Amino acid sequence: MKFCSTCGATVVLRIPEGDSIPRHVCIACHTIHYRNPKIVVGCLPVWEDKILLCRRAIEPRYGLWTLPAGFMENGETTAQGAMRETLEEANALVELKGLYTLIxxxxxxxxxxMFRGKLLDLDFSPGIESLEVALFREEDIPWNELAFTTIRDTLKHFFLDRKNGSFQFHEGDIISSSCD
Amino acid sequence: MKFCSTCGATVVLRIPEGDSIPRHVCIACHTIHYRNPKIVVGCLPVWEDKILLCRRAIEPRYGLWTLPAGFMENGETTAQGAMRETLEEANALVELKGLYTLIxxxxxxxxxxMFRGKLLDLDFSPGIESLEVALFREEDIPWNELAFTTIRDTLKHFFLDRKNGSFQFHEGDIISSSCD
Ligand SMILES: [Zn+2]
Ligand SMILES: [Zn+2]
Structure with missing residues (x-):
């Protein structure tokens, strides 16, 4: 950020009074421009013993497999965002079963x-951001061609919980910068 | 947003190609400026049968009671943010017990x-954004002087779960614009 989005003047990095973190502050209108983390919402769509995955038609990780997920939009809930992304990337309708992983x-x-979701029918197809959409049994998951560590972790939790007969909410952190 | 934060030129509201939502797009450098929801992280600090609340020294809801909470910062995890806010607003140290409500x-x-937290000692005091910090038993909670519906809902879940002897993660939406 170099310019104030409110007035167009130059911004400088400065710790505002009463704050402890440098922020972009406008030298003219004194607006403080905060930056905050973004939420990625997505879904693990389940059909019988299979999971729906999408092969990415966009960077980053073009050609690799992922669960439908994307940036949450203003004005929606996390669940609405997860259903929207599933529809956009896979033209798939799901009934959500609650938040499953938070990473x-x-x-x-x-x-x-990431939410667990029950796929409502088999009428899915690639959205504009997907090359291909397909259902996978656990033994067929392309573990070495997954796009993101968050997706791998969510799938690992799912198959382990399914084996144990009980799904629970999982929180986790990925600290390394090497894989995402 | 009126000006591009990258180059200072004017932005216009336009639906970018392949998108479905109007975005602020720069007429000069063509940067698309996305806006996304913000995360508020906080804590429900517990000491024996009491809960720590803070009386707000800032707007909105000056003078009303709240649980320590605030905007998550870039570079931190949700748990780190919740502990930071608890320290900033109440000078209180907590051991977190996992995510409790997502609203x-x-x-x-x-x-x-909002996370459940175990208050580690009684050495708390008002931070710069608090007028007062105090411990409350359930029967003493100032229900009519709470700052936010999210705080009321989190406290309600806590006292009900405590009565039932088991704490579980709760997801909810507040759709009305009247109370928050
Ligand atoms: Zn300005
Ligand atoms: Zn620009």
């Missing part, structure tokens, strides 16, 4: 929130 | 995430 990625200031 | 406020594009 912090502090090095990129993102918080992933 | 969507889509009309103001915020997501509240």
């Amino acid at each position: 912090n990625l502090p090095h990129i200031s993102q918080v992933y929130m | 969507n406020l889509p009309h103001i594009s915020q997501v509240y995430m």
